[in-house]
């Protein structure tokens with residue numbers, strides 16, 4: 107049996123077409139195919155906007171599911187940036203021997219100041235240290251019980267941005283007046299470890315929420331298919347293939363995903379603007395300026411692309427089986 | 435061409451709707467399928483449409499055994515058929531025009547061909563002026579004619595109709611039959627199930643009589659010959 111798929115009735119015996127005619131036919135086919143996709147896309151978009159309130163809930167769920175891991179990702183990136191900027195302002199705390207004569211300290215500071223790796227020094231006498239400790243710790247009463255002041259004299263050394271502060275600490279630590287040199291970067295290592303953990307968590311969360319988006323779109327599409335059962339039956343009756351019948355629903359999934367992605371971007375951009383203000387204040391305390399990674403066109407493209415892909419995949423999953431089960 | 439060979443159709447309940455039906459209908463032939471309500475007319479048409487499968491025996495359409503058709507081939511097979519079913523199966527949220535265009539749409543016709551063919555089909559059933567209406571804005575008879583336009587719009591090789599004139603007045607019924615007849619003249623095989631005996635007599639076409647799932651003896655002879 108010949109298939110009469112060509113517009114002018116392939117069933118009538120036609121002379122063998124030349125290469126040009128064949129090419130024209132292919133172009134016709136392709137043209138018809140693209141036309142059809144455009145129509146289906148437009149039609150499903152109109153359908154999508156036909157019930158805006160109903161769709162809003164689905165779109166918001168998708169948006170939140172995408173914005174959460176994306177926001178977390180930005181947060182982790184920001185923390186990493188913070189850690190990086192603090193690291194360059196590294197500090198070495200020198201605990202001096204208690205027996206060091208007070209008049210040796212200015213000489214020591216002078217020596218330090220001439221060291222190429224040192225940017226600045228601050229001297230904290232035992233009395234000042236005790237006052238600070240009392241003020242900060244709230245354990246002042248306990249200290250009253252002690253005889254005298256147990257704190258050693260301290261010099262806070264700020265290393266040059268380009269200097270290797272660990273090497274500086276090692277070198278200065280061996281000087282006779284110095285009891286111990288401590289590098290204040292342990293907490294940075296902790297921050298970095300936490301950022302790595304945060305990244306890992308972000309990935310896990312993203313995977314879980316992507317699955318959530320798939321299921322949400324899938325469920326929405328399943329309902330849409332059920333609502334249009336009659337249409338599917340008729341289309342199959344007149345010879346619509348599974349792919350043809352499925353297409354509008356894939357486009358519907360695409361629209362859900364795309365609008366969810368754009369909404370997620372809006373949420374992120376708003377959240378970033380919201381957080382930048384307190385972050386600026388925090389940065390001011392450290393005489394630095396930190397910015398959250400920008401939420402711009404690249405982020406929009408990435409979110410919209412991922413979301414649209416998830417939308418199509420979710421629709422495909424839902425439509426696959428169900429489409430087969432609806433037979434005229 | 436339609437060929438039935440000893441076809442039985444038994445529904446899950448155990449009811450035998452068709453029992454040993456054999457006949458052949460050549461290309462361009464026009465036949466009525468008559469019989470009392472429950473005789474098995476719709477069941478026979480549903481077998482050709484592959485809405486049901488024969489319990490035993492063979493249905494051959496244009497030389498192809500429907501029992502051997504792969505699931506993925508069914509849509510392409512159905513594009514060779516034109517169908518008017520008892521309930522119109524029109525899409526209520528689309529215009530008359532869009533409903534009639536469906537068979538062309540699924541077959542990948544180009545928009546300008548679709549427009550030309552849809553207008554021609556609507557013209558043939560006298561509904562060109564209602565192209566923009568929704569089905570529910572039409573009378574039952576007009577809806578039936580939309581279904582008929584949709585069945586012929588792609589010039590199918592086989593035209594099947596189940597009580598197509600059920601909602602039409604006599605003049606319109608006769609006109610629709612003239613239209614079907616014209617299609618058989620250009621080589622379309624036409625099979626019309628009806629209990630409207632008056633309609634059948636007027637046209638003097640071949641008649642397949644079903645009774646309790648069996649073809650009347652006279653029809654068997656024609657078929658086996």
Ligand SMILES: Nc1ncnc2c1ncn2[C@@H]1O[C@H](COP(=O)(O)OP(=O)(O)O)[C@@H](O)[C@H]1O
Pocket residue numbers: 445446447449450451469470471472473474475476477478
């Ligand atoms: N889906 C079905 N399940 C069970 N029995 C059916 C089904 N469809 C039709 N029948 C039975 O098969 C017989 C033939 O029905 P049908 O082909 O519709 O007859 P007609 O179209 O000539 O009135 C009837 O007795 C009917 O009840």
Ligand SMILES: [Mg+2]
Pocket residue numbers: 475476477520596
């Ligand atoms: Mg019937």
